[in-house]
Amino acid sequence: MSDYIFDNERPIYVQLVEMIRIDIVSGRYKQGEKIPSVRELALKMKVNPNTMQKALSELESEGLIYTERTNGKFVTEDSAQIERIKEKLASDKVASYLDSMKYIGLSYEDALEYLKKAEKK
Amino acid sequence: MSDYIFDNERPIYVQLVEMIRIDIVSGRYKQGEKIPSVRELALKMKVNPNTMQKALSELESEGLIYTERTNGKFVTEDSAQIERIKEKLASDKVASYLDSMKYIGLSYEDALEYLKKAEKK
Amino acid sequence: MSDYIFDNERPIYVQLVEMIRIDIVSGRYKQGEKIPSVRELALKMKVNPNTMQKALSELESEGLIYTERTNGKFVTEDSAQIERIKEKLASDKVASYLDSMKYIGLSYEDALEYLKKAEKK
Amino acid sequence: MSDYIFDNERPIYVQLVEMIRIDIVSGRYKQGEKIPSVRELALKMKVNPNTMQKALSELESEGLIYTERTNGKFVTEDSAQIERIKEKLASDKVASYLDSMKYIGLSYEDALEYLKKAEKK
């Protein structure tokens, strides 16, 4: 259990969803691109193919990928959908950033200030 | 073990340090204020007093608290030191925010944009 | 309790720190050299491993030793740091020498004179 | 046992000898001066008069004080003797200074150097 990358607290398939989702919205998997087979992905991530299948189903119902029977799975062509998910993720990050700043006693203005200072680095 | 609040991956005393540190920089424990006794805190957090003691020693060597023999432990009067630690924490948060945004394919400018949009909510 | 080497007035771990610190600055433990394991040292000094561990942690935070996980603890490679501590110790010795001379009614010049006379022996 | 000034490891009378000896060689008790009575000294030092008596006997056999029957005890008029003892003490201090410096890996020359540097402070 040395190079194990999954958090024990949450279902593995959820964590796979998060990883692949980010691969898509970040452009590491391009719009319309074929993604590797379930087996291949399962092997790479060292999970059971069923688990990987479940993750991909989630992403499909989310509209980020679609299946071409006998042909494989592809990233959606719907760039607006990708964008929507990306914004959702980004908003989550912002919210969590603001929360953590608030938690240490800093306001929205402080959070903005710190971010601006960070640019110079 | 249902209500256990600690992450198994990191030492409990480190997590205690982080929690109490935030209590101080956020002002939940005020400058100069007496903090509860080691035993009391240990009881509250359900850890061994020695573990709590170790956490508090860390905070003492960090300059956030000081000890009055037989009297208890107190938050430092040195507000500059508290501020220094607070800035350190805030910088870490900013860096991690920027990292996570970059990870989903967004630039510094995007991160700034999203933060500004978040204000209105 | 015949061969007990520790002074009851001060914590054992502090005395261990002092002893090992001197072993390092004096060069008995060389720069970069592996030091014996915690358990070994604890056995040799007849203290509990935890006590020895605490002493070594102190020395680590002082920058005189560092830890290689699963491999052991080593004297720092930073000879400047060793030198800094050595000078600190030496200054303390000088101050205490001058104090004791002053206590028996001798001036700085007397202290210097006595030291020069001592060379010939 | 809060303000107890004696080291448990060595006989109290020996420690009294050392203290009074220093009072004499340092000039706090002047040459030829009458010193307080045994009872008075014993009270002041919170020791049994017998213990103090033993200490003073030691100092007498050392030639630092002498007794005038029915009149009390006095610091010797023999300034050469005082000087001899003082030099003995000073030599001890020098030796212990050099030992401690050697112990941390410093030579006679280093010890001299450090002493010279200390003057400026």
Added chain:
DNA sequence: GTGGTCTAGACCACT
């Protein structure tokens, strides 16, 4: 009651 120290003994990850 406060903090501080120490021991004994256990378990863990890593290699």
Added chain:
DNA sequence: GTGGTCTAGACCACG
């Protein structure tokens, strides 16, 4: 075998 962590339980000085 290495260091690291944690617990349980004890004792101490101080006031």
